[in-house]
Amino acid sequence: MSKQKFTEQQLEDQELITKFLKDTTLFLGPDPEIMRDHSIMPRTQNEADCLEKYTDLNQIASIRDRLQSACEEGFEMVEQMGAAPGAKWGDIITGIYSASGDLTVGSASGVLIFSALVHHPIKFIIKNWIEEKTVGVREGDGFIHNDSRYGNVHNTDQSMILPVFHEGQLVCWVASTVHEGENGAIEPGGMPSMAETSFDEGLKMSPFKVVENYEIKKDLLTFLQNSVREPKLQYEDMKVKLFACMRLEQRIKEVFATDGPDALTACLRQTNESVVTEVRRRISEWPDMTVRTHVIMDSTLRENVLMKMNLTLKKKGDRLIFNFEGSSPEITNRAINTQLPGMKGMVGQAFMNHIWPDLPRGQAGLSHIEFETTPGSFVDCSYSAPNSQSLMSIFQAFTVAQHATAKMLYSCPDKYTRVLAPWHNMINTFIWGGVNQHGETLGNLCADLNGMGGGARMDRDGEHSLAPIFATMADIGEQELNEEEVPFLQLVSKKMTTNTQAPGKYRGGMGYTQIAATKDSDQWGFMTTSVGSKTPTIQGLFGGYAAGTIPLCKVADVDVYDVMLTKPEQFKHSIPEIMNEQPFDNATYSTHHLGLGFDISKRGELYMISQGSGGGYGDLLERDPAMVIQDIEESLITADWARKLYKVVFNEDTLAVDEKATQQLRDDYREQRKKQGVPYDEFVKKYVKDTPPKDIPFYGSWNGENDMVYCGNNEKRDAKNPGPIYMTNPKDVSIAELEEELAQVREQAGLEVKDKRK
Amino acid sequence: MKVLMTEYLRIDLDTENWECRVCDHVIGEARDNYKKGLLVYNRDPADIHPSIIDPTKYKFTFCPDKDWVNIYEFYCPCCGTQMEVEYTLPGHEPLYDMEMDVDALKAQWSERDELLEPTTGPNVMVDRHSHNH
Numbered sequence A: 001m002s003k004q005k006f007t008e009q010q011l012e013d014q015e016l017i018t019k020f021l022k023d024t025t026l027f028l029g030p031d032p033e034i035m036r037d038h039s040i041m042p043r044t045q046n047e048a049d050c051l052e053k054y055t056d057l058n059q060i061a062s063i064r065d066r067l068q069s070a071c072e073e074g075f076e077m078v079e080q081m082g083a084a085p086g087a088k089w090g091d092i093i094t095g096i097y098s099a100s101g102d103l104t105v106g107s108a109s110g111v112l113i114f115s116a117l118v119h120h121p122i123k124f125i126i127k128n129w130i131e132e133k134t135v136g137v138r139e140g141d142g143f144i145h146n147d148s149r150y151g152n153v154h155n156t157d158q159s160m161i162l163p164v165f166h167e168g169q170l171v172c173w174v175a176s177t178v179h180e181g182e183n184g185a186i187e188p189g190g191m192p193s194m195a196e197t198s199f200d201e202g203l204k205m206s207p208f209k210v211v212e213n214y215e216i217k218k219d220l221l222t223f224l225q226n227s228v229r230e231p232k233l234q235y236e237d238m239k240v241k242l243f244a245c246m247r248l249e250q251r252i253k254e255v256f257a258t259d260g261p262d263a264l265t266a267c268l269r270q271t272n273e274s275v276v277t278e279v280r281r282r283i284s285e286w287p288d289m290t291v292r293t294h295v296i297m298d299s300t301l302r303e304n305v306l307m308k309m310n311l312t313l314k315k316k317g318d319r320l321i322f323n324f325e326g327s328s329p330e331i332t333n334r335a336i337n338t339q340l341p342g343m344k345g346m347v348g349q350a351f352m353n354h355i356w357p358d359l360p361r362g363q364a365g366l367s368h369i370e371f372e373t374t375p376g377s378f379v380d381c382s383y384s385a386p387n388s389q390s391l392m393s394i395f396q397a398f399t400v401a402q403h404a405t406a407k408m409l410y411s412c413p414d415k416y417t418r419v420l421a422p423w424h425n426m427i428n429t430f431i432w433g434g435v436n437q438h439g440e441t442l443g444n445l446c447a448d449l450n451g452m453g454g455g456a457r458m459d460r461d462g463e464h465s466l467a468p469i470f471a472t473m474a475d476i477g478e479q480e481l482n483e484e485e486v487p488f489l490q491l492v493s494k495k496m497t498t499n500t501q502a503p504g505k506y507r508g509g510m511g512y513t514q515i516a517a518t519k520d521s522d523q524w525g526f527m528t529t530s531v532g533s534k535t536p537t538i539q540g541l542f543g544g545y546a547a548g549t550i551p552l553c554k555v556a557d558v559d560v561y562d563v564m565l566t567k568p569e570q571f572k573h574s575i576p577e578i579m580n581e582q583p584f585d586n587a588t589y590s591t592h593h594l595g596l597g598f599d600i601s602k603r604g605e606l607y608m609i610s611q612g613s614g615g616g617y618g619d620l621l622e623r624d625p626a627m628v629i630q631d632i633e634e635s636l637i638t639a640d641w642a643r644k645l646y647k648v649v650f651n652e653d654t655l656a657v658d659e660k661a662t663q664q665l666r667d668d669y670r671e672q673r674k675k676q677g678v679p680y681d682e683f684v685k686k687y688v689k690d691t692p693p694k695d696i697p698f699y700g701s702w703n704g705e706n707d708m709v710y711c712g713n714n715e716k717r718d719a720k721n722p723g724p725i726y727m728t729n730p731k732d733v734s735i736a737e738l739e740e741e742l743a744q745v746r747e748q749a750g751l752e753v754k755d756k757r758k
Numbered sequence B: 001m002k003v004l005m006t007e008y009l010r011i012d013l014d015t016e017n018w019e020c021r022v023c024d025h026v027i028g029e030a031r032d033n034y035k036k037g038l039l040v041y042n043r044d045p046a047d048i049h050p051s052i053i054d055p056t057k058y059k060f061t062f063c064p065d066k067d068w069v070n071i072y073e074f075y076c077p078c079c080g081t082q083m084e085v086e087y088t089l090p091g092h093e094p095l096y097d098m099e100m101d102v103d104a105l106k107a108q109w110s111e112r113d114e115l116l117e118p119t120t121g122p123n124v125m126v127d128r129h130s131h132n133h
């Protein structure tokens, strides 16, 4: 086709039409043009001019270092002054963005996923508010944002965004983002599992101006406070983020004074472009290949179903393509879907945490990497589907990304970190809410979510409860400090859960047990929001195993605080002792999946969970017997289980290893494997089925046929256009089952139904 | 020249075969799925992930539900080394997890020296003995 040539008149007409459409837009909703693009913006003329003017890489590096330390300073401020528990344990980021909105320098610690998705609201502001005469962007303005359909992970994260000017010219942007917790959703704490539409998710702040002349506008603040359960927190943290942004602005103005604004612009652009160049170089070093992997999600947090997270990772030349086709379609009235940027951000997190931790924390690291998804799938959901529990799906995306990249990285001569098995990926913690011992209404969560077990590495075990996959350097918080503000105790905490390791030549880092009980409030409750009570949520690596599953255990009809006073010997300090021995008289013991909706707790009732283990690495028969013994000594594994699993022979009393007998046992077991294993083709014939299990609702593609997806009830639909999927409220399912049972019992008993009218 | 692809697998660029790094067994063609040359076993999850609470009393016990998840183990037919483990849906086909572009691999390694052991990346462990203050 030849290049179209427009006459001047045509161009004028086109301009008029564009202006007309812009002026008559009734609603500036989430903008796919912004939201589907994760790349850095094209070089502007001004950036090109600045790059030409400032070519001294030492000067650029020196400015970048100053900006980096400014971000760390801002991070410190938010962490020290922030009221949200998330702020205190580092669930934050501060960053400096180019004039076009690209994040260039972000704080080194904290939640790195933000570095891939806080640029969207800034681009929205640039596109819509700069020219808009009722809004405008001026020095001293501040914009707030939380709606994940305009950027960000989920609505519990709030950002404060400030433009930075020099003599009336917009030079760059600064922003601070915090996982605030409470946001006025249908459940406290900001991440409602019960959300069935996007309107159940609380505050839906598209980016808007809430600060003028560096002061928060009181009328808007009051409206926001009036919409959430923690009005004081809402105010305090808006102030904290604003002051962190103002400090960043101050540091940037110091750079203006010494080097000038054009040098800063050159620094931002040079940094982003050189990171993209370096990423392309590093990808080129990987082998050209295709890696396929998947993980299984066993719950929507409301009901147990099987959902597939499917990844085909293709590397060719300097291109790396994450293809998520074949993954589960979105569940239109469940909260576990994610907006596309959330998924991309989590993959970016995998790179920044575990593959290239030496690269600057900015958007450029992910810019060159490509993504292919099916709109309407649970990794790329529609704007009407809720996504308040998007962590459930994006954590699985992190895991498949980590698992697949490890298989590409092993052969590379240059590595920037260890090749490692997938990290544990679930936030096994208590989200809580209610009225505390001081009469204040609260809604938030325990920092124990940050204690995910680390994946085993190619030369050593994984670290226990080390860090969450969304932040490399986060804290698990001081429970004693929390207890000053919350009316419950963690009666057992920081005690590793025995026999839950992911085995391998190197085992995964393990997680600890948490046993919580409300004490000083009649209006208090808990929820838990994890999947993985029926199926493991990760994979192991190169012959290593994944972690097992983790239930929620509850003991009701008991007040353990009374027990501790009257019969203290009855209280036990582990889940198996309490659940297996059932030490409390007349108490009710039960297990549940980890998607507990908000549950009002009575004084002294126990809620018991454990964090999970990172994945194992390599064949467990190669595990050094001395390391097995050390795990026994540290109560990470029982002697019986260690013997059975790792085939180690040792003296029960002294734990001295019999090396020769161990070798023999292991050699024998290798022979046994050769007997029990069957050739591939024979195995496929015997075990592989043409369809998924009939009696379990399954969502996703089957056997790699990614053009069709199952949508529960053995129903196959076009993967490109699966349409909405609505699930029935589990309570209604249960009522229907009970009604049917009751009708059968009535019939068998010959009982007349009094009113037969329908 | 041989390229170390995983803890247990390598590719011989000259013969274009997958090989076991433990026993040197030739597993199969590098242009095909290496799993086709291995033995496979459908492992009961309870063998690896024990019920630490009583399965006769409770529905959820720390042990995966074997009706919901299968564990496929892949062994070297010669030495019995467990080369790969796959957690999957019951009845799902094993994944073709590493599909190689052998020609590209050859070109890439024509400019590299052979590695007999994998590189590990920079060592960032703190030497605890050097902090005696």
Ligand SMILES: [Zn+2]
Binding pocket: B020, B021, B022, B023, B024, B025, B076, B077, B078, B079, B080, B081
């Ligand atoms: Zn072998």
